[in-house]
Amino acid sequence: MEFVEGKIAEEKVLGGGLVFPKTFIPPPPGPNEGSEMRSLVELIRERREWLSEVLVQHSAILFRGFGVASPEEFGRVVEAFGWEEMPYFGAISRTKMAAKRVYTANEAPLHQPIFFHHEMSSVKEFPSKIFFFCAQPSPQGGETSILPSHILLEKMEDLVPEFVSKLQRIGYVFQKKMPKQNETNTVICKTWRWLFQTDDEVEAQKRAKEKLGCSFVRFNEDGSAEIVYGPLNPIKEFGEKRVWFHHLVDRNEGDTAHSFGDGTPIPRSALDAYRTIVSENCVDIKWQKGDVLLVDNFCAQHGRRAGDAPRVVLVSICK
Numbered sequence: 001m002e003f004v005e006g007k008i009a010e011e012k013v014l015g016g017g018l019v020f021p022k023t024f025i026p027p028p029p030g031p032n033e034g035s036e037m038r039s040l041v042e043l044i045r046e047r048r049e050w051l052s053e054v055l056v057q058h059s060a061i062l063f064r065g066f067g068v069a070s071p072e073e074f075g076r077v078v079e080a081f082g083w084e085e086m087p088y089f090g091a092i093s094r095t096k097m098a099a100k101r102v103y104t105a106n107e108a109p110l111h112q113p114i115f116f117h118h119e120m121s122s123v124k125e126f127p128s129k130i131f132f133f134c135a136q137p138s139p140q141g142g143e144t145s146i147l148p149s150h151i152l153l154e155k156m157e158d159l160v161p162e163f164v165s166k167l168q169r170i171g172y173v174f175q176k177k178m179p180k181q182n183e184t185n186t187v188i189c190k191t192w193r194w195l196f197q198t199d200d201e202v203e204a205q206k207r208a209k210e211k212l213g214c215s216f217v218r219f220n221e222d223g224s225a226e227i228v229y230g231p232l233n234p235i236k237e238f239g240e241k242r243v244w245f246h247h248l249v250d251r252n253e254g255d256t257a258h259s260f261g262d263g264t265p266i267p268r269s270a271l272d273a274y275r276t277i278v279s280e281n282c283v284d285i286k287w288q289k290g291d292v293l294l295v296d297n298f299c300a301q302h303g304r305r306a307g308d309a310p311r312v313v314l315v316s317i318c319k
């Protein structure tokens with residue numbers, strides 16, 4: 001039994017004629033199957049090796065129309081692929097468990113967009129795949145947007161080649177500001193005490209280096225802190241793909257800050273080029289209830305458009 005190729009209006013065609021994302025819809029029932037639709041779980045089990053190859057090629061796959069109806073069923077879809085579960089660590093945004101292997105996506109207020117990033121990219125061990133499941137699409141907006149990171153790199157090298165080579169030479173530094181108390185209305189809403197599960201600054205510094213791979217934590221008198229990373233090379237290689245892995249532009253203005261590795265500011269022209277490339281090459285997935293989106297977290301970034309409530313999108317990550 002084969003998956004049937006689907007198409008969504010918003011998909012893009014990348015170099016080599018690869019569509020992004022690849023979309024699959026259910027196959028028609030076989031002659032002995034009556035009108036009962038075969039479950040996505042069954043189909044994945046039969047074709048999971050082939051699906052893994054499709055994912056490597058296309059970086060994202062959307063499964064539409066399979067009638068996935070609950071967080072538990074979504075968890076079984078994830079498990080059908082056979083990839084090892086990855087726990088959330090360093091999630092400085094608000095998520096909670098919805099079912100086995102399944103979490104709520106960032107619960108920051110829906111009017112706040114979340115800028116493009118690779119999941120847990122600032123944690124030493126980051127997931128190789130991220131799944132999204134739409135249990136309830138926003139009545140307006142609220143798309144999950146995805147971006148092929150190798151295209152971002154290619155186009156940055158075309159548009160601002162000197163900037164990219166300087167960045168590779170001296171790296172860049174970025175900071176994440178942790179609030180003085182846990183908040184509920186921001187994208188980054190956890191304190192360093194919550195994140196590192198200690199009140200002790202020395203121990204927190206140690207855990208930050210071990211688990212996050214950051215350079216150091218700056219503790220402020222008011223109880224807030226900055227986690228400082230770098231100098232880092234934002235470019236990584238996975239298999240045959242070279243990708244822009246560490247995002248250059250803030251998720252939310254004010255939450256992070258970037259500079260070159262020597263402390264000098266990143267030129268506005270490079271940031272503008274980055275934003276332009278992102279907006280020209282991303283795909284806003286207009287969610288339909290029951291959609292499952294599988295994203296190669298090494299090669300594609302994701303973000304969230306502002307939208308209206310109610311919206312329920314769940315996630316699961318794999319090693």
Ligand SMILES: [Fe+2]
Pocket residue numbers: 117118119120302
């Ligand atoms: Fe994310």
